[in-house]
Amino acid sequence: VHRPPAPPVAHGQECDGRRSHDVVVVGGGVIGLAVAWKAASRGLKVGVADPHPGAGASWVAAGMLAPVTEVHYGEEPLLALNVASARLWPEFVAELERSSGRRVGYMPCGTLVAALEPGDRAWAEQFFAFAAELGLEVQWMSGRQVRQAEPNISPRVCAGMFASGDHQVDNRLLVAALIEAAGKAGCCFHRERADWLDTAGGKVESVRLSSGALLASTSVVVASGAWSADIGGLPEACIPPVRPVKGQILRLRCPDGRQLLARCVRGVVNGTTVYLVPRSGGSVVVGSTVEEKGFDSSVTTGAVYEMLRDAHRVVPGIAELELSEAVAGLRPGSPDNAPMLGPCPGVEGLLVATGHYRNGVLLTPMTAQALAAALCGEAMPSDALPFSPARFQVPSWSR
Ligand SMILES: Cc1cc2nc3c(=O)[nH]c(=O)nc-3n(C[C@H](O)[C@H](O)[C@H](O)COP(=O)(O)OP(=O)(O)OC[C@H]3O[C@@H](n4cnc5c(N)ncnc54)[C@H](O)[C@@H]3O)c2cc1C
Numbered sequence: 001v002h003r004p005p006a007p008p009v010a011h012g013q014e015c016d017g018r019r020s021h022d023v024v025v026v027g028g029g030v031i032g033l034a035v036a037w038k039a040a041s042r043g044l045k046v047g048v049a050d051p052h053p054g055a056g057a058s059w060v061a062a063g064m065l066a067p068v069t070e071v072h073y074g075e076e077p078l079l080a081l082n083v084a085s086a087r088l089w090p091e092f093v094a095e096l097e098r099s100s101g102r103r104v105g106y107m108p109c110g111t112l113v114a115a116l117e118p119g120d121r122a123w124a125e126q127f128f129a130f131a132a133e134l135g136l137e138v139q140w141m142s143g144r145q146v147r148q149a150e151p152n153i154s155p156r157v158c159a160g161m162f163a164s165g166d167h168q169v170d171n172r173l174l175v176a177a178l179i180e181a182a183g184k185a186g187c188c189f190h191r192e193r194a195d196w197l198d199t200a201g202g203k204v205e206s207v208r209l210s211s212g213a214l215l216a217s218t219s220v221v222v223a224s225g226a227w228s229a230d231i232g233g234l235p236e237a238c239i240p241p242v243r244p245v246k247g248q249i250l251r252l253r254c255p256d257g258r259q260l261l262a263r264c265v266r267g268v269v270n271g272t273t274v275y276l277v278p279r280s281g282g283s284v285v286v287g288s289t290v291e292e293k294g295f296d297s298s299v300t301t302g303a304v305y306e307m308l309r310d311a312h313r314v315v316p317g318i319a320e321l322e323l324s325e326a327v328a329g330l331r332p333g334s335p336d337n338a339p340m341l342g343p344c345p346g347v348e349g350l351l352v353a354t355g356h357y358r359n360g361v362l363l364t365p366m367t368a369q370a371l372a373a374a375l376c377g378e379a380m381p382s383d384a385l386p387f388s389p390a391r392f393q394v395p396s397w398s399r
Contacts, residue, residue, distance in 0.1 A: 003325055003327050004172075004325075005055070006052060006053065006054035006055035006059045006172075006175060007054060007172075007175060007176040007179055009053055009179060009183070009189040009191060010179075010180075010183065012183070013179070013182075013183035013187075013188060013189050014188060014189055014190075014191065015047050015188035015189060015190045016188070018047065018188060019213065019214065019215055019216060020045075020215070020216045020217070021045045021046060021047040021215060021216070021217045022039075022044040022045045022046065022217065022218055022219060022375075023036075023039050023044050023045070023046045023047070023217060023218075023219045023220070023221060023375055024046075024047050024048075024049060024194070024207045024215050024217040024219070024220050024221070025039075025046060025047070025048045025049070025220075025221045025223055026049050026050075026194040026207065026220065026221065026222050026223060026224050026231060027048075027049075027050055027056075027222070027223040027224030027225055027227070027228070027354075028048045028049075028050035028052075028053030028054060028179075028189065029050075029053075029054065029056045029057060029058040029175075029223065029224075029225050029360070030054075030058040030171070030174060030175060030178060030360060030361055030364045031058075031223045031225070031353050031354065031356060031360060031363075031364065031367055032048060032050065032053075032221065032223035032224070032353070033048070033053065033054065033175065033178035033179060033182055034178055034364045034365070034367060034368035035221055035223060035353055035367065035368050035371040035372065035375075036048045036182045036187045037096075037099070037178055037181045037182040037185055037187065037368065038368040038369065038371070038372035039187075039371070039372050039375050039376075040182060040185035040186045040187040041099075041185045041372075042372055042375075042376055044375060044376070045186070046182070046185075046186070046187040046188075047187070047188050047189070047190055047215060047217070048182065048187060048188070048189050048190065049190045049192055049193070049194040049207060049209060049215070050189070050190075050191070050192075050193075050224075051191055051192055051193050051210075052191075053175075053179060053189060053191075054175035054176070054178075054179060056225045056226070056329065056330070057225055057226065057247075057329040057330055057331050057332070057360065058171060058174075058175055058225075058360065058361070059171070059172060059175060059329070060247065060249060060327050060328065060329025061171045061249075061329065061360070061361050062168075062171070062249060062275065062277045062285045062287050062288065063105075063168050063169045063170055063171035063174070063277065063285070063361055064111070064166065064167075064168050064264055064275065064277060064361070064362070065086055065089055065166065065167045065168055065169060065361065065362045066111060066163070066166040066167075066168075066264070066362065067079060067082035067083045067085075067086045067136075067165070067166065067359075067362065068111070068131055068136045068137070068138060068163040068165055068166050069111050069113060069163050069166050069266055070082070070166075070358060070359060070362075071130070071131065071134065071136070072337070073130065075336075075337055075338070076134065077336075077338065077386060078336075078337065078338040078359075079134065080383055081338070081339075081363065081366060081383050081384065081386075081387060082359055082362055082363065084366055084381070084383040085359075085362055085363045085364070085365055085366035085367075085383075086165060086166075086167075086362060088365035088366055088369065089106065089167065089169070089365060090106075090108070091365075092364070092365035092368075093106040093169070096174075096177050096178070096181055097177065099180075099181040099184060099185065100176075100177040100178070100180035100181040100184065101180065102173065102176060102177040102180055103173060103177075104169050104170060104173045104174045104177050105168075105169055105170030105173045105174075105279065105280060106167070106168075106169045106170075107167060107168050107169070107263075108167045109167060109168065109262065109263035109264065110162055110163060110164045110165070110166060110167070110263050110264075111162070111163045111166035111167075111263060111264040111265070111266060112141075112146060112149060112150055112153075112160055112161075112162055112163075112263055112264070112265050112266070113127070113160050113161040113162075113163070113265075113266045113267075113268065114146050114150075114153050114154075114157045114160045114265055114266070114267050114268070114314055115157065115158055115159045115160060115267075115268045116154065116156050116157060116158065116267065116268065116269050116270075116313060116314065117156075117158070117269070117270060118158060119270065119271060120158070120268040120269065120270065120271065121158050121159045123268050123271065124159055124160065124161055124268055125159075127161070128140055128161050131161075131163075136163070136165075137163065137164050137165050138161055138162065138163050139161065139162045139164070140159075140160075140161055141159065141160040141161060141162055142159060142160075143157045143158045143159055143160070145160070146159070146160035149162070149262075149263075150261055150262065150263070150265060150315075152260050152261060152315050152316075152317045153265065153314060153315055154313060154314055154315065154316055156313070157314075166264065167264075168264055168277055169361065170279060170280075171361050174361070174364070190209060190213075190215065192209040192210050192211055192213070193209065193210040194207045194208070194209060194210075194224070194231055195208050195209065195210050195231070195232055196208035196231065196232040196233040197220060197231055197232070197233040197234055197350070198214075198233060199233065199235065199347055199350070202346065202347060202348055203218075203347070203348040203349055204217065204218065204219060204220045204347065204348065204349035204350050205217075207220055208233075217349075218349050219349045219350075219351060219375055220349060220350055220351070221351045221352070221353055221371060221375070222234070222238075222240060222350070222351070222352045222353070222354060223352075223353040223354055224354065225242075225330070225332040225354060225360075226242060226243070226244035226245075226295070226330040226331065226332040226333075228240045228242045228332060228352070228354040228355075229241070229242055234350075235344075235346065235347055235350075237344070237345075237346055237393045238344035238346070238347055238350055238352070238389065240334070240340050240352050240354050240355060240389060240392075241334060241335055241355075241392050242332045242333060242334055242354055242355050243292075243332075243333045243334075244293075244294060244295050244330035244331070244332070244333070245290060245291070245292060245330065245331040245332075245333040245357065246289065246290075246291040246292075246293045246296060246297065246328055246329075246330060246331075247287065247288040247289055247290060247291070247328065247329050247330075247331055248287070248288060248289040248291075248299055248300065248303040248304070248307070248326070248327070248328045249285065249286065249287035249288040249289075249307075249326075249327060249328070249329070250285070250286040250287065250304065250307055250308070250311075250323065250325065250326050250327075251283055251284070251285055251286075251323075251324050251325035251326075251327075252283060252284045252285075252286060252318055252321035252322065252323055252324060253281075253282065253283045253284075253321060253322045253324040254282030254283065254284075254320070254321050254322075255282075255321075255322060256282070257281055257282040258282050259278060259282055260276075260278065260282070260284060260315060260317050260318065260321070261276060261278040261284065261315065262278065263278070264276070264277050264278070265314065265315065267310060267311070267313070267314030267315075269310040269313050269314060272306075272310060274286065274287075274307060274310035274311050274314060275287055275288070276311055276314065276315055276318070283324070284318065284321065286307050286308070286311045286318070287307065288307070289303045289307070289328075290358075295330065296328075297328040297329065297330060298328065299326045299327060299328050304326050308323075331356075331357050331358060331360070332354050332355050332356055332357060332360070333355070333357045334354075334355030334357060334392075335392065336391075337357050337358070338355065338357075338387055339353070339354065339355045339356045339357070339359075339360075339363060339367065339387055340352045340353070340354055340355045340387060340388070340389035340391075340392070341353055341367060341370050341371065341380070341384050341387045341388065341389075342370060342371070342374050342380055342384065342385075342387070342388050342389065343374055343388075343389075344389050344390075345388075345389075345390045345393065351371060351374055351375065352389040353367050353371050366381065366383065366384060367384075369381060369384075370384035
């Protein structure tokens with residue numbers, strides 16, 4: 001099934017032999033691109049190193065901005081960061097669309113949760129109580145109310161919930177806009193892998209690219225997603241503990257452009273969840289699996305079958321759509337499912353922005369703001385402070 005390529009770096013955005021920067025960002029997914037854009041907008045000379053900017057998890061994702069329906073038991077500390085980043089989205093979109101001249105498909109449409117079977121209703125009730133206890137904006141709905149809001153949801157739906165603050169963006173339009181805006185702000189792209197970080201006297205000195213070229217820089221931001229631990233030369237205490245968490249996802253297309261849904265729908269079907277995210281032009285994103293399979297990005301028939309089966313039970317009308325894409329991506333998972341943001345203590349000029357796991361798109365504005373502040377020698381926003389990479393550093397006395 002066809003997978004469209006990520007947008008290329010345009011002519012004029014390449015670094016063309018530039019070998020010295022204030023900041024080198026390693027990795028050009030939504031995280032690296034947004035950090036690069038914000039840092040360049042503040043007057044820093046920024047180079048992004050990435051052989052395929054935008055082609056990682058950021059291209060595969062569903063683009064949900066969902067602090068509420070993505071909240072998990074035990075992840076309450078992350079919730080405050082997610083909510084704070086969700087609040088930044090409207091202004092972030094306005095600025096990005098102005099700077100890039102591109103739309104990003106931001107839809108402040110809310111998210112509907114639909115429970116199909118009585119057991120699913122019990123799950124939804126528990127989740128509703130948990131979310132309400134956390135003070136999140138959620139509204140309980142009867143099956144009839146769910147169907148009134150989304151007539152294409154199955155008549156079997158027995159109850160539901162509406163999260164009015166969970167929105168969505170078209171992640172692929174977002175990637176394209178970030179590449180454009182970063183370039184316009186003066187950032188340039190090295191279309192190569194960063195192989196090695198050179199440090200001397202406890203300071204960052206340069207980044208070595210796969211061609212052997214050396215990029216001198218006073219600051220380096222490690223933002224290479226699930227591959228962030230693979231850069232040679234990182235001091236041991238600064239190797240981010242990230243691992244790839246595989247996610248398979250589908251894109252369906254309505255040939256006549258008809259819109260099947262008005263908002264994101266999360267179905268709970270016999271205890272498993274499936275989401276359907278409508279996109280302009282009549283396509284729907286259906287996802288996703290969460291698999292611990294290492295660096296494997298194959299698409300399996302079993303996963304495609306199960307996602308289609310569950311999505312079809314929630315919205316039977318998807319049977320009429322074309323299956324246009326089946327793809328897998330690698331989320332950068334961290335030990336506590338939360339990102340690592342900011343300076344790595346002990347190495348001047350080395351910063352980390354990775355480990356965003358399921359919420360990298362949602363956390364893009366907050367990450368960009370926090371890292372740009374740190375790169376300019378300012379305090380990071382208070383919401384970002386608990387997510388310093390230092391929380392995973394083992395004290396030397398205990399090694
Ligand atoms: C199926 C799926 C659905 C998802 N849905 C959502 C969602 O709805 N909402 C949400 O908020 N998040 C979602 N996510 C998570 C989100 O996609 C990620 O958290 C986010 O994209 C991470 O961005 P990133 O820039 O850190 O990594 P990536 O987008 O993976 O980018 C990393 C980049 O680093 C580059 N790179 C790697 N190694 C090197 C190197 N040595 N030198 C230079 N460059 C290098 C790669 O080429 C790549 O471009 C989803 C993820 C998946 C897989």
